[in-house]
Amino acid sequence: MTIEPSPGLKGAGAILTIDLGAVATNYRLLREKAAPAECAAVVKADAYGLGMAEVAPALWTAGARRFFVAHLEEAIRLREILAQASIGVLNGLMPGCEDEYRRRGLIPVLNHLGGIEQWREAARAAGTPLSAYVHLDTGMNRLGLGPKETDRLAGSPDLLEGIEVAAWMSHLVSAEEPEASVNEAQRQRFIDALARLPKAKASLANSSGIFLGPGFHFDIARPGCALYGINPAPYGRNPMATTVRLDGHILQVRSIDRPSTVGYGATRQVAKGAKIATIAVGYADGYQRRLSDVGRVWLGDHPAPVVGRVSMDLMTVDVTGLPDSVAHAGATAEIMGPRRTPDEVAEEAGTIGYEILTSLGRRYARRYVGGSPSAEMREP
Ligand SMILES: Cc1ncc(COP(=O)(O)O)c(C=O)c1O
Structure with a gap:
């Protein structure tokens, strides 16, 4: 599935694309x-x-x-x-x-x-x-x-x-x-x-x-x-096509100028010179708090590990060393999709893909693609 976020959806915290x-x-x-x-x-x-x-x-x-x-x-x-x-x-x-x-x-x-x-x-x-x-x-x-x-x-x-x-x-x-x-x-x-x-x-x-x-x-x-798209035969390669992709908007990218910590509870140390991007997706959107400090999102073709606690409306990822062309305010990060499937997110969260999908947030701008003529595109 190659889906580019539509420019019309820039105001939303994240865009959930569903491939009918x-x-x-x-x-x-x-x-x-x-x-x-x-x-x-x-x-x-x-x-x-x-x-x-x-x-x-x-x-x-x-x-x-x-x-x-x-x-x-x-x-x-x-x-x-x-x-x-x-x-x-x-x-x-x-x-x-x-x-x-x-x-x-x-x-x-x-x-x-x-x-x-x-x-x-x-x-x-x-x-x-x-x-x-x-x-x-x-x-x-x-x-x-x-x-x-x-x-x-x-x-x-x-x-x-x-x-x-x-x-x-x-x-x-x-x-x-x-x-x-x-x-x-x-x-x-x-x-x-x-x-x-x-x-x-x-x-x-x-x-x-x-x-x-x-x-x-x-x-x-x-x-x-x-x-x-959940793998029905998890003992082998998933035969099903990915149906969802979640792109979160980066709100800020900050450079760390002295050794410090990121997020609530100061759970994660960051070194001087690190760069942290803050994305507008949190546990109120169904991105579970137990996903704090685990997994990675994708900025273009670059992986960026999740660092610090996931909070209600925000999550933070480490973009140290990534080019500004992908790691800048207003860009999007692939939080879930072909490169990080709901099954993978579920494994990181200690749950099953069913729970990840049925918890998908209501605040996401939903975008339906690949549908029958009767399916409407619902834009914010
Ligand atoms: C009675 C029954 N049949 C079928 C299904 C579909 O199961 P699955 O999502 O594992 O394909 C469910 C889902 O929970 C169910 O409760």
């Missing part, structure tokens, strides 16, 4: 890998921080027809964006919200027998069958019918009266670790349950699950993170 073309490319790669299974798209948490209003239409244009979000509110928003899409709501059916689902054609993921009963009642009251996913817990112990509830459902399929099962689904615990024995254990539990339940489509694989091989694909794959 890369999202579409990632979708197509996952779809190919999952085929002949259908490839859905998980766009919860505002499309993992990238912006559902822009990302969902790009995925639709790339061929995605089945989407998943976590919350009802997200589903309502997505319905306004994509009138024709199939929309599943992972967190399930909140009591009293049945009408909302029905009116807007949203498909709840039923995570327990109580939810099944609620939806069955809603179907009865509506006098028409209603569609739902049914989530079977095969090892996560988080959401979904546990083994006893699954047994009960298998023994009394009439509990599903009026419910059209869009798919039986389950969720993998450790798909990014192909050696973990829990993957095969979950797959077997899922197969065993499917054999005892009424026939319908089945869905198990998240992004990493797609890379565990065809035995994990079933009928519908449900990738999220890989659409957005």
Whole structure:
């Protein structure tokens, strides 16, 4: 991805460029890998921080027809964006919200027998069958019918009266670790349950699950993170395209004229003759404080290590020896992008790329490139 910051965005502390073309490319790669299974798209948490209003239409244009979000509110928003899409709501059916689902054609993921009963009642009251996913817990112990509830459902399929099962689904615990024995254990539990339940489509694989091989694909794959460039197979080279780039504006460059320290807490010594650039990105923008003193940003082709504490609105980098042509007030530094991916930033911060993306700040000027004609460029 070669994206030059647009001159029109100079007033912002930082410019977040989101490459919708890369999202579409990632979708197509996952779809190919999952085929002949259908490839859905998980766009919860505002499309993992990238912006559902822009990302969902790009995925639709790339061929995605089945989407998943976590919350009802997200589903309502997505319905306004994509009138024709199939929309599943992972967190399930909140009591009293049945009408909302029905009116807007949203498909709840039923995570327990109580939810099944609620939806069955809603179907009865509506006098028409209603569609739902049914989530079977095969090892996560988080959401979904546990083994006893699954047994009960298998023994009394009439509990599903009026419910059209869009798919039986389950969720993998450790798909990014192909050696973990829990993957095969979950797959077997899922197969065993499917054999005892009424026939319908089945869905198990998240992004990493797609890379565990065809035995994990079933009928519908449900990738999220890989659409957005996170490595679904971290035991090897990342097959996904980078989708985000964050360019922070340099506010000041100062020369240190005597041995000193930089930033809060005086955590970092700097020698006489050092040069420090201050960039308008801080932890209030999602650039975590735990990234203090770690990693490096890029000024042109020059790396510049982060020095001192990250503060609320600012971070500081060491630009000693770098040419003024790149290290000057008004220039930008690549904080995240092809040369410092969200996965790398996550590793430096002791977290995962998901958290880095979903924490992307609201103060950034967002710029969408490579999109479908319907996606708008949103400039400040
Ligand atoms: C039930 C379910 N399916 C699919 C996904 C997508 O997973 P990933 O982002 O790892 O591809 C998630 C994400 O958390 C999920 O909770």
